[in-house]
Amino acid sequence: MPPALQSDDVAQIKEFPGGLYAVTRVMGVENIFPTWQRLEKWVAGSNFHASERPCLEEHVRFIDLMSEDFEVDLYLPIDE
Numbered sequence: 539m540p541p542a543l544q545s546d547d548v549a550q551i552k553e554f555p556g557g558l559y560a561v562t563r564v565m566g567v568e569n570i571f572p573t574w575q576r577l578e579k580w581v582a583g584s585n586f587h588a589s590e591r592p593c594l595e596e597h598v599r600f601i602d603l604m605s606e607d608f609e610v611d612l613y614l615p616i617d618e
Contacts (some may be wrong), residue, residue, distance in 0.1 A: 553592050559613040560584075563598070566606045570595075577614050591615035 545551045560581055564573045574593075581588055592614035601607065 555596070557589060557591060558586070558616050558618070559594070559615050560586070561611055561613050564610045564612060565608070567608050570610065574612060574614075577612055581614060581616055584618060586616040589615035589617045591614075 543551060560577055562573060562577050564570050578588065588598040593615065594614065598609040598611060599607060600610070
């Protein structure tokens with residue numbers, strides 16, 4: 539982040555710890571929660587385990603929230 543960039547009353551600057559994330563893309567708002575569940579199930583059956591770091595969502599395309607065109611990437615922190 540540039541040194542001149544500061545938090546204000548509109549936006550806060552947050553720092554997240556790095557590491558591995560299991561990532562999957564969701565199409566459609568109604569699929570977000572079931573996809574989180576599938577991602578957690580995948581991690582439970584893998585050689586990884588969920589980490590205590592924050593989960594993240596990257597909104598890729600979100601013009602119409604009720605549309606199947608809505609896209610979000612889900613990031614579940616994992617450790618080996």
